[in-house]
Amino acid sequence: MTSQLAALNEWVDQVAAHTRAARVHWCDGSDAENRRLIEQMLDSGDLLQLNPKTHPECYLHRSDPNDVARVEHLTYVCTREKQDAGPNNNWMARDEAHALMSGLFAGCMEGRTLYVVPYCMGPIDSPLARCGVEITDSPYVVVNMRLMTRMGIEALARIEREGQFVKGLHSTGELDPDQRYIVHFPEELMIQSYGSGYGGNALLGKKCHALRIASYQARDEGWLAEHMLIVGIENPKGEIRYVAAAFPSACGKTNLAMLIPPRAWQEAGWKVWTVGDDICWLQPGEDGRLYAINPEAGFFGVAPGTGASTNPNALAMLDREAIFTNVAVTDDNQPWWEGLDDRRPARDWRGRDYDPKNGPAAHPNSRFTVSIKRCPSYSQEAENPRGVPIDAIVFGGRRASLVPLVLEARDWQHGVMMGGAMASETTAAATGKVGVVRRDPMAMKPFCGYNFGDYFAHWLAVGEKLSRPPRIFQVNWFRRDQDGRFLWPGFGDNLRVLAWILERCEGNGKALETPVGCVPAADALDLEGLQESPDMENLLAIDEAGWREELAGIEAFLADYGDRVPAAMKTELERVRRALS
Ligand code: SAT
Ligand code: MN
Numbered sequence: 001m002t003s004q005l006a007a008l009n010e011w012v013d014q015v016a017a018h019t020r021a022a023r024v025h026w027c028d029g030s031d032a033e034n035r036r037l038i039e040q041m042l043d044s045g046d047l048l049q050l051n052p053k054t055h056p057e058c059y060l061h062r063s064d065p066n067d068v069a070r071v072e073h074l075t076y077v078c079t080r081e082k083q084d085a086g087p088n089n090n091w092m093a094r095d096e097a098h099a100l101m102s103g104l105f106a107g108c109m110e111g112r113t114l115y116v117v118p119y120c121m122g123p124i125d126s127p128l129a130r131c132g133v134e135i136t137d138s139p140y141v142v143v144n145m146r147l148m149t150r151m152g153i154e155a156l157a158r159i160e161r162e163g164q165f166v167k168g169l170h171s172t173g174e175l176d177p178d179q180r181y182i183v184h185f186p187e188e189l190m191i192q193s194y195g196s197g198y199g200g201n202a203l204l205g206k207k208c209h210a211l212r213i214a215s216y217q218a219r220d221e222g223w224l225a226e227h228m229l230i231v232g233i234e235n236p237k238g239e240i241r242y243v244a245a246a247f248p249s250a251c252g253k254t255n256l257a258m259l260i261p262p263r264a265w266q267e268a269g270w271k272v273w274t275v276g277d278d279i280c281w282l283q284p285g286e287d288g289r290l291y292a293i294n295p296e297a298g299f300f301g302v303a304p305g306t307g308a309s310t311n312p313n314a315l316a317m318l319d320r321e322a323i324f325t326n327v328a329v330t331d332d333n334q335p336w337w338e339g340l341d342d343r344r345p346a347r348d349w350r351g352r353d354y355d356p357k358n359g360p361a362a363h364p365n366s367r368f369t370v371s372i373k374r375c376p377s378y379s380q381e382a383e384n385p386r387g388v389p390i391d392a393i394v395f396g397g398r399r400a401s402l403v404p405l406v407l408e409a410r411d412w413q414h415g416v417m418m419g420g421a422m423a424s425e426t427t428a429a430a431t432g433k434v435g436v437v438r439r440d441p442m443a444m445k446p447f448c449g450y451n452f453g454d455y456f457a458h459w460l461a462v463g464e465k466l467s468r469p470p471r472i473f474q475v476n477w478f479r480r481d482q483d484g485r486f487l488w489p490g491f492g493d494n495l496r497v498l499a500w501i502l503e504r505c506e507g508n509g510k511a512l513e514t515p516v517g518c519v520p521a522a523d524a525l526d527l528e529g530l531q532e533s534p535d536m537e538n539l540l541a542i543d544e545a546g547w548r549e550e551l552a553g554i555e556a557f558l559a560d561y562g563d564r565v566p567a568a569m570k571t572e573l574e575r576v577r578r579a580l581s
Contacts, residue, residue, distance in 0.1 A: 002026070005160045008133060012116055015135050015169060020107045021114035027142055029152015037139045046140055050324070051333040057321045060335065061140055062351055063198050064175045068326060069365045070200045070207070070249075070430045072446050075182040077212065079450070086451025087560045097183050101169075101192045104179060108171045108194075112137045118156040118165075119149035121210050121281075121295035126385035128223070128283050128293045130214065131159045132166035134204045141170060141202050144323060147298040147369050149205045166190070166213050168204035172197040184208060186216035186449045199300060199325075199367060210279045210295045212449035218281070219450060219458045222465070227443045228280035229257040230292050230388065232379050233498055236269030241502050244280050244292050244470070245394035246419065246443040249429030250365070252477065252490070253277050254301040258313035258377045260492045264529045270495065273379035274313075274372070275388060277301065282390065288467030291387035296372070302429070303327050303366045305339040310491050317374035324368050328354060328361035337362035364428035391505045395442060396475045397424030402546045403476040405488055405539040406497050407517035408504055412463035415472025417572035418517065420456050421554045422474070439557045453564025460568055471505050474517070479539060487539050489530065496525050514542045515579035544580050551577055 002009050003026075016024050027033060038059065041047040047059040077089035078097040085091040092100070115136050122129025134145060145151050159165045166189045173179060173195040180195030191208045193201055200207040214225035228244040235241075247253045257277035261270040276294025285291045299314075303324065306314045318335070328336045328345035336345040338360050345354045345361040354361050372378055381388050395418060397403065409415035419442040426436050430446065439445065441452055448455050463469055475497060477490045500520050503509030510521035519540045527533060555573065558565050 003156060003160060005163060007163070008159065008165070011167060012135065015105075016114055018102070019105050019109035019114065019137075019171065021109035021137070022111050023113040024116065025113050026116045027118070027152060029146055029155075034143060034146055037143050041139055041143075047323075049333075050329070050335055054332075054334050055319055055322070058319070058335065059323050060327065060329065061323060061325045062349065063326055065350055066177050067175050067196050067198045068363050069198065069428065070446065071177075071180060071182065071196065072430050072432070074180050075446070077184045077186065077449055079187060083564070084451055084454075086453065086564070088445060088448055088452045092183070094185060097185070101181065101183055101194060104173065104181070104194045105169065105171060105192070108173055109137045113139075115139065115142050117142055117145050117151060118159055119145055119151040119205050120155040120158055121149060121205055121214070122293045123383050123385045124150050124154050124158060126293055126387070128281055128291070128385070128387055129295065130166070130217065131155055131162065132168055132205060132209050133159065134168040134170060136170040136202070138170065138172050138197050138202065140197060144203050144300070144369050145205060147323070147371050148203055148300060149297055164189075166209050168209060169193070170202055170204055172202070182208065184212050184449060186213055189213060189217070203300065206279070206296070206300065207447055210281075211444070211447035214281065214295070214449075215444070215447070215455070216449040219454065222462070223281060223283040224459070224462055226280045226282060227278070227447055228393075229253045229277045230275035230280050230294055231257050231259070232273035232275060232381065232388065233495070233502060234271040234273065235502075238269075240273065241391045241505070242275065242292065242388040243392045243394060243498060243501070244282065244390050245396060247396040248398070248424045248427065248440050248443045249446075250302050250427035251396065251398050251424065254299060254314060255311045255491060256494060258311060258375055259495055260312055261495050262492050262529055265495060272377055272495070273381070274375050274377045275379045275382045276372075282462075283387065284462060284465045285386075285389070289389045290466055290470055292390050293387040294372075294382055298369060298371045299375070300367050300369050303335075303337040303368050304360070304362050304364055306337070307339045307341065310339065313376050316376050317370050318368055321374065322368050322370040324366070326363040326366035337366055390470045392473060392501050393470045394473045394475055394501065395419040395422050396477065397422050397440065397443070398427070398478040399424065399437070399476050400478065400480045402543060402550060403474065403479065404519055404542065405476060405479065406500065407474040407519060408501075408511060409472040409474070409517055412466070412469045412472065413460065413568050414517070414572050416456060416459045416463065417569050418472060418474050419459070420452075420569060423553075439554070451561065451564050453561035453566070456569055457564070457566040460566055471501075473501050481535065481538065487535055489534065493530065496527065500525055515544065516542060516547055516576055548577075548580055551580070
């Protein structure tokens with residue numbers, strides 16, 4: 001097979017020659033193709049069959065123990081001008097990066113099959129969707145891309161029609177951490193990834209395309225590519241309102257996207273609909289509202305912590321047609337991870353007999369890949385080519401102190417400052433130290449494909465185009481007391497906060513002004529039915545001295561971006577500073 005698009009054929013031929021691939025396979029995305037790839041990986045040991053009685057068509061992949069998370073220090077954005085990538089990205093000159101990658105890819109597919117993976121990010125007929133082609137030598141990547149994107153002949157047909165696509169080139173190489181690079185050329189709509197087979201390093205449709213390249217494209221084209229879930233909240237009157245929420249990796253986006261309302265709320269008629277759990281493309285509509293699509297078609301969710309009480313929707317979709325990466329197994333070959341239940345696993349994520357002395361049984365960044373359509377709360381609106389209208393944007397981080405349970409921004413401009421000033425404790429989703437507070441504007445620190453200063457300016461410019469902009473909020477489910485215990489129950493009870501947020505969007509809901517934004521009035525959150533009544537005073541407290549210090553931290557962070565930071569951000573910071581003193 002070849003394509004009708006000469007530019008695509010030429011690129012594939014050129015890569016096949018350079019990598020000296022033994023075979024070229026154009027993926028059509030069919031069931032038959034998927035079955036063949038799975039058979040082949042069962043034979044090679046790349047996949048292990050899980051218990052077919054309890055988990056039909058579920059497989060386990062154990063990645064190289066050196067290759068278990070994104071590698072931010074090896075991820076580059078290569079623009080013509082270094083300043084265009086900004087201090088938020090590692091930068092390499094384009095020539096240097098091309099030479100480096102070309103050297104790594106030379107002959108790297110000798111004896112191997114080169115897969116051509118055409119994919120579409122977003123509903124196949126949506127004007128908001130964008131396409132790409134990933135060339136990879138990993139069949140594991142192919143089967144994951146089939147779950148995570150609209151992959152195959154329909155995507156290829158759209159690419160041939162449009163003539164434009166993002167070029168992604170990937171090889172697992174030798175899996176040597178010293179020869180591992182994830183390199184982006186936004187000006188050329190190109191991604192090259194070498195030396196990793198894991199998640200966001202290898203499934204190039206996800207963070208590389210749908211965030212780093214797309215954020216760059218979105219700035220040129222007047223839209224936003226964001227690290228956000230999209231969720232529909234249906235009230236007892238049957239009205240559904242959509243919220244987009246940004247959180248860093250492994251901070252509960254998947255759980256929030258498929259939240260189960262508290263029992264009494266369910267009985268009253270509240271429902272939650274999942275549109276997306278990780279990435280959101282936002283575009284101003286003709287009616288002055290902001291519309292969102294989920295560019296992905298599946299979940300690559302964190303397994304540990306997913307249990308019957310925390311996320312029963314996720315559990316319900318994980319008992320068939322799912323791929324697990326780096327989880328543990330029980331003695332009858334069922335997937336297992338910390339937080340699932342109290343069974344004792346037989347083998348850990350590396351396949352060793354489980355011994356607690358070796359650490360957790362499942363890797364803390366172990367994942368499941370599954371189609372979004374298997375989710376019990378799946379929203380049909382995920383296929384709507386126009387997207388869904390967004391009423392509220394929520395920014396969240398993981399902060400043990402300082403940031404209250406919820407804060408409301410005065411307006412769009414204040415909200416952009418709030419999102420831009422976000423910080424969060426690091427998690428196991430990326431290699432490096434866990435639990436360190438770092439600035440993570442809009443949860444995009446690892447994913448913004450251009451200078452953060454320009455990014456904030458672009459957010460402000462998009463706001464100007466909206467006559468009915470969403471309201472903007474900041475939340476923190478992770479605040480702790482002096483003894484280190486979480487102050488807020490989280491999970492399904494987060495709906496209590498979302499309900500207040502939506503009341504505010506309608507012009508209702510009682511709030512108190514503070515120097516850093518509005519918080520719910522003492523009796524504004526519905527807390528009925530909570531087993532323990534939370535310490536709301538502590539959860540909503542504004543520590544003014546702490547915030548003054550935070551402000552200094554934000555200013556120091558922004559100083560690195562110099563005059564690329566829009567004046568409006570500085571005006572907003574100044575306003576908060578005056579209110580605090
Ligand atoms: O590894 S991924 O980037 O796909 C997941 C994540 O970090 O959010
Ligand atoms: Mn993510």
